[in-house]
Amino acid sequence: MFPVTLLIVYALARQFGPLSYLAVALVQGVLAMGMTWLRGLASWWRPIQFAFPLCLVVVDAYDLPPSLFLTAFLGLVLVYWSTYRTQVPYYPSGAAVWEAVLAELPPGPCRVIDIGSGLGGVSLFLAARRPDAEVWGVELAPLPWAVGAVRARLAGSRARMLRGDYEQLHFGDFDLVFAYLSPAAMPALYDKARAEMRPGSQLFSYEFAVPGHPATRILNVGKRKPLLHGWKF
Secondary structure, eight states: OHHHHHHHHHHHHHHHOOOOHHHHHHHHHHHHHHHHHHTTOOTTHHHHHHHHHHHHHHHHHHTOOHHHHHHHHHHHHHHHTTHHHHOOOOOOOOHHHHHHHHHHSOSSSEEEEEESOTTSHHHHHHHHHOTTEEEEEEEOSHHHHHHHHHHHHHHTOOOEEEESOGGGSOGGGOSEEEEOOOGGGHHHHHHHHHHHSOTTOEEEEESOOOTTSOOSEEEEOSTTOOEEEEEEO
């Protein structure tokens, strides 16, 4: 990418004279956005790729203190933690999904867990709606887990918010497992669920299916929203 940018900037400079940093950033942004499109990445990457060089120009112009970037970096680390390993970023689901999961809980006392529980929305919602259910949430990233734990305490919720890796839990302890992870995590998640979950228990994944293992239930949670995929074991 850099050699192409350099050649284009050189050609433009010969035609129109020296270019400003802003003009060079625009060239880089357009090229990056085009490369994103050519590589078939998700459409939301295009504005990010376009804006990133422009952001560097703005940061340079305002001479921002290094401590600001350190603070931002530490904040991102606390939120995303081991995303580089798990390939599971933070994905919020939404109330429509929570309602759909609630409708799938078995009648009577049961145990349910939200893996990758983020800020605790699913767990707090289910615990409030089903007093007879034992609801757990597990989150690896420190800051989202802390927010979820504080929310549960302030709300007086019965939901138990655990900090840790769901791979260390045994899915056989639960009647329903809910996940909103990423495509990269789904094959291993399905294998774990199939190996550990008891007959009649269910795994639900919002948006992401498992290649080669069609869902036994597919629920539409709303117009223009991803599907909720379910497997019964």
